Amino acid sequence: MSDSTMVEEQAIDTEETGQHNGAMLQIRDLRVWFELRRFGFGRAGWVRAVDGVNFDLLHGEAIAIVGESGCGKSTLMKTILGLYQPTDGKVSVQGDAVGKLGSVGLKEYRSKIGYVQQDPFGALPPFMTVRAILEEPLAINNVPVHERAERIKKAMVEVKLTPVDDFLGKFPHMLSGGQQQRVVIARAMILQPALIVADEPVSMLDASVRVEILKLLRALQESHNLAVIYITHDLSTVRYFSERIFVMYAGKLVEKAPVLSLLRNPEHPYTHALLAASVDPDARNASSLREVPPGEPPSLVHPPSGCRFHPRCPKRIEGLCAEEEPPEFESHPGHLTACWLYK
Amino acid sequence: MTDRSLLRVEDLVLYFRTSGGTVQAVDKVSFELQRGEAMVILGESGCGKTSLAKAILRLLPRNVHRYSGSVILDDMDVMQLDDEDFRRRVRWIKMSMVPQAAMNSLNPVLRVGDQVAEPMITHFDVSKRDAMTQVRRMFEHVGVPLDFVKRYAFELSGGMRQRVAIAMSLVTSPDLILLDEPTSALDVLTQANIMNVLKRIKKDMDASFILITHDIATSSELADRVAVMYAGQIVEVDTAENFFDEPLHPYSKKLMASVPRLRADQEPEFIVGQPPSLLNPPLGCRFAERCDFRFEQCSEEPPLMDKDGRQVRCWLYAKEYEKMLAREAGV
Ligand SMILES: Nc1ncnc2c1ncn2[C@@H]1O[C@H](COP(=O)(O)OP(=O)(O)OP(=O)(O)O)[C@@H](O)[C@H]1O
Ligand SMILES: Nc1ncnc2c1ncn2[C@@H]1O[C@H](COP(=O)(O)OP(=O)(O)OP(=O)(O)O)[C@@H](O)[C@H]1O
Ligand SMILES: [Mg+2]
Ligand SMILES: [Mg+2]
Numbered sequence: 176m177s178d179s180t181m182v183e184e185q186a187i188d189t190e191e192t193g194q195h196n197g198a199m200l201q202i203r204d205l206r207v208w209f210e211l212r213r214f215g216f217g218r219a220g221w222v223r224a225v226d227g228v229n230f231d232l233l234h235g236e237a238i239a240i241v242g243e244s245g246c247g248k249s250t251l252m253k254t255i256l257g258l259y260q261p262t263d264g265k266v267s268v269q270g271d272a273v274g275k276l277g278s279v280g281l282k283e284y285r286s287k288i289g290y291v292q293q294d295p296f297g298a299l300p301p302f303m304t305v306r307a308i309l310e311e312p313l314a315i316n317n318v319p320v321h322e323r324a325e326r327i328k329k330a331m332v333e334v335k336l337t338p339v340d341d342f343l344g345k346f347p348h349m350l351s352g353g354q355q356q357r358v359v360i361a362r363a364m365i366l367q368p369a370l371i372v373a374d375e376p377v378s379m380l381d382a383s384v385r386v387e388i389l390k391l392l393r394a395l396q397e398s399h400n401l402a403v404i405y406i407t408h409d410l411s412t413v414r415y416f417s418e419r420i421f422v423m424y425a426g427k428l429v430e431k432a433p434v435l436s437l438l439r440n441p442e443h444p445y446t447h448a449l450l451a452a453s454v455d456p457d458a459r460n461a462s463s464l465r466e467v468p469p470g471e472p473p474s475l476v477h478p479p480s481g482c483r484f485h486p487r488c489p490k491r492i493e494g495l496c497a498e499e500e501p502p503e504f505e506s507h508p509g510h511l512t513a514c515w516l517y518k
Numbered sequence: 519m520t521d522r523s524l525l526r527v528e529d530l531v532l533y534f535r536t537s538g539g540t541v542q543a544v545d546k547v548s549f550e551l552q553r554g555e556a557m558v559i560l561g562e563s564g565c566g567k568t569s570l571a572k573a574i575l576r577l578l579p580r581n582v583h584r585y586s587g588s589v590i591l592d593d594m595d596v597m598q599l600d601d602e603d604f605r606r607r608v609r610w611i612k613m614s615m616v617p618q619a620a621m622n623s624l625n626p627v628l629r630v631g632d633q634v635a636e637p638m639i640t641h642f643d644v645s646k647r648d649a650m651t652q653v654r655r656m657f658e659h660v661g662v663p664l665d666f667v668k669r670y671a672f673e674l675s676g677g678m679r680q681r682v683a684i685a686m687s688l689v690t691s692p693d694l695i696l697l698d699e700p701t702s703a704l705d706v707l708t709q710a711n712i713m714n715v716l717k718r719i720k721k722d723m724d725a726s727f728i729l730i731t732h733d734i735a736t737s738s739e740l741a742d743r744v745a746v747m748y749a750g751q752i753v754e755v756d757t758a759e760n761f762f763d764e765p766l767h768p769y770s771k772k773l774m775a776s777v778p779r780l781r782a783d784q785e786p787e788f789i790v791g792q793p794p795s796l797l798n799p800p801l802g803c804r805f806a807e808r809c810d811f812r813f814e815q816c817s818e819e820p821p822l823m824d825k826d827g828r829q830v831r832c833w834l835y836a837k838e839y840e841k842m843l844a845r846e847a848g849v
Contacts, residue, residue: 244676244705351792352563378703381562381732383776387788408705411735411780438780452710455779456738458758461556464717465710465739471675 198231199369199402200255204264205229207247207254211476220476224250226426228264234369237396237403239413239434241449242423243472248406249293251423252372255404257285268370286316289363291356291373291392293406298359299347305336305358306343312365330361334391353384357391364395370402371395378407389416410453414438422446425473425483431503432510442512444468444488482514490516524693524726525551525574530587532566532573539797540583543569545750547587548822553693556720556727558737558758560773561747562793567730568618570747571696574728575615576604592693610637610690618698618730620683624671630679631657631667634686641690649689656685659722660715677708681715688719696728701736713739734777738762746770749793749804752822755829766830769805803833815839 207225224247232238240248253259255266257273266273271284292298299308309327318326328339334357336342347355356376363371373392377385393416396403405417413420413434420437422430422445430443441447448468454460468487473479479486485496495515504517532544543566551557559567572578574589576596588595596608614637617623625633634656635649644652654664660681671679680700687695697716701709713736719725720740731737737744741758746767754767765771769789778786791808794800800807802817809816815833825835833839 242705243707382734382773383562383789385788386776386778386786390788410706411778412786414780415778415785449706450780452706453780454735454739455781456735456762456774456777458738458741458762460738461717461740461742461758464714467707467710467714471677 197233199234199269200232201267202228202230202255202265205251205254205261205266206263207250207259208262222475223426223478224475225254226475226478228426228428230421230428230431232370232402232404234402235396235400236419237393237405237417238419238421239405239407239417240421240423240428241407241410241413243408245472245475246423247426247475248423249374252290252374252404252406256288256290256372257281282316286312286366287368287370289360289366289368289371291359291363291371291376293374294379299355301347304344304346305331305350308347308358309362309365312362316366326365330365333364333395334358334361336361351384352380353387356380356384356388360388360391360395364399367399368401370404372404372406374406375408376405377412378409385412392416410438410449411455422449425478426475427483427513429484429514430510430512432512436507436510440507440510442506442510442517443484443514444490444516445484448487492516522552522554523550524553524555524592526588526590527574528588528590530570530573530589532569532578532585533583534569534579535581535583536797541796542750542799543796544573545799547573547747547752549745549752549755551694551726551728553726554720554724555742556729556740557743557745558741559728559730559745559747560732560734560737562732564796565747565793566750566796567732567747568698571615571698571728571730575609575613575696576601577615606641610641610692612692613694613696614687614690614692615696616683616687616698616700619703620698620700621676621679621703624679624682626671628670629668630671630674630682633671634667634682634689637686638689652689653685656689657682659688659719660685661711675708677704677711680704680708680712684712684715684719688723688725691723692725694726694728696730698730699732700729702731702733709736716740734773746773749799750796751804751831752829753805753831755822757828760828766825766828766835767805767832768809768811768834772808803831 205225205228208221208223211220211222228251242248250259254261261274268284268287273284276284306327309330310323313323313326331339331342336357377388389412392403395401407413417434419433421428422443424445430446441450451466470487473483481497481499482501485491492515501513501515503511503513505511506517528548530544530547534541534543547570561567578585588597591612596604631650631653634653638644638649638652653667657664662678662681662685701712717740720727727740729737729740744756744758744761745752746754748769754765754770756765765774772789775787776789789808794804803820806812806816811834820831820833822829822831823835
């Protein structure tokens, strides 16, 4: 694809999607399916990891995506990052639709998004120093050599890896888990992205270091007007570090709401289940069992008909939930729930 | 020792030899555990929790520099046993462990049922058939569908693999089960399921637990008592009621303040600074450098002190200091 056709396509996308309304990321009817192969028999089916996701992310806004293991959170993120191609639907960041970009365009697209991946301990190459790790994205994006030292220093100061000279020559194994995660964040920040995608950025860390890293991300978000997508299964941290929560179940977003609206007035039965399973520290917790919905998350190859949560749902409406897939209902402004109870 | 007492650990020490010097991972740890009781060991990464569990179960690496103290289990000091006796009489029989990341270390080429049966077959003289009956009973306890005995680990979800690991620790009916971070890598619903399983087992089997974790909220699901470790030492031992209500040690207080609350609007705070190196821990109180209440006395190492039946390693609770405070208040 030549550069000029790309520019044309961008222009069309911008018109279609109405860039001016402040959405920096738009996701429309996104489907990301993985082919399931069987030896000798060709395709055995599809893993519908993301199956019809819609949302807009505003400039400078932090959203959290919560949901059980395997519900498709990382797949959604990797598609936003341009690492996976959408099977159907559209992802666009500031007007660039991923999937329509050539390799040059994709490189530029990726440079707009910083990625903090799930496992900090596997995220850093073990035989590279902090300096080399931070220089790599600059080199790939042709930042002139004489600017690099200054950019690296600035990024390290921002994530409080100071005094900078103490850390530049260190290898990842010489750093604590929290310090390693700071290096990962510095690397994500170094190309001055407009969006940071953080996939379980703190799940491997201690309570205190978790808070420290989340506060750091929050401060960067505010000072740089960054948009942040924070993926987690820990609802308790979400309250303090994001503006909206999206609840994901079996490849779909089942509830989208501002943080306090969701925590105070949860709607979807699955959201209720997540909240009931999350505890604050309290000695009385030991004297009762937690309520947990029966069963396990469904197969993404053969998802249940109708609402995907219906086999586990205590409030299932006979004759409806197993047959028809619920659309999103907006019970209060900005609070959307895909559940027939809110029709 | 009271007649309900199951385990008494006294001055347990485990140091490692490294090229940089001696790592004082477990430094004179003492505590007692009752039958049927669950004790939680809380503390930051690297404070020595796993090393403590390994010291209790004598699962030692090669580079041990010093290993001493007593581990009295049912009135027998198992530290006095030689390795062969320990293996024959203690490990699996009296105590078992669900190691950190157990769910990822199941043998990939063995069916999970056979794997869970293995400790029974090697430690007790039982037939494969009887062992499998016991395995099914354990699967029922921990909520693994019975037809899973024939499956391989990779065919199970993380939560199911963790249940299998727990079933394996129970299959020989030990008195004490050590669980090292059993829920850390799991999502909230799976965590809640596993904690429910542990609660049921505790009730039905009258087993004792040592639960090691840095997840403070989840730990309150099982804890009868709480021990807090900092830099290789125990700094507080308390009942769960006291601890989760208002812990004593300045470190414990900060640890509690770092827990984000879902149901209260209370911005979590992190603990500034880092724990000291275990290569050369400071001579006085190990937390002093990060403590808001530090005073001259803290350059001396505080002992574990009694404060109304609660134990705390902090000079703030020394009798003389409390008297001094009272005097000052009186003036
Ligand atoms: N590259 C791939 N090929 C085939 N299937 C995949 C691939 N990546 C993910 N999947 C499947 O897609 C589903 C969603 O996986 P994903 O990693 O997105 O979940 P997640 O919500 O991030 O889970 P976790 O909380 O465990 O990280 C899973 O069933 C997974 O096995
Ligand atoms: N075999 C060993 N040789 C040398 N040092 C070791 C060895 N095992 C552990 N250590 C060190 O001992 C200290 C305590 O480690 P340990 O694994 O007991 O901590 P932990 O509290 O379980 O941490 P985490 O929460 O990260 O699991 C750490 O500084 C660790 O690096
Ligand atoms: Mg993931
Ligand atoms: Mg450990």
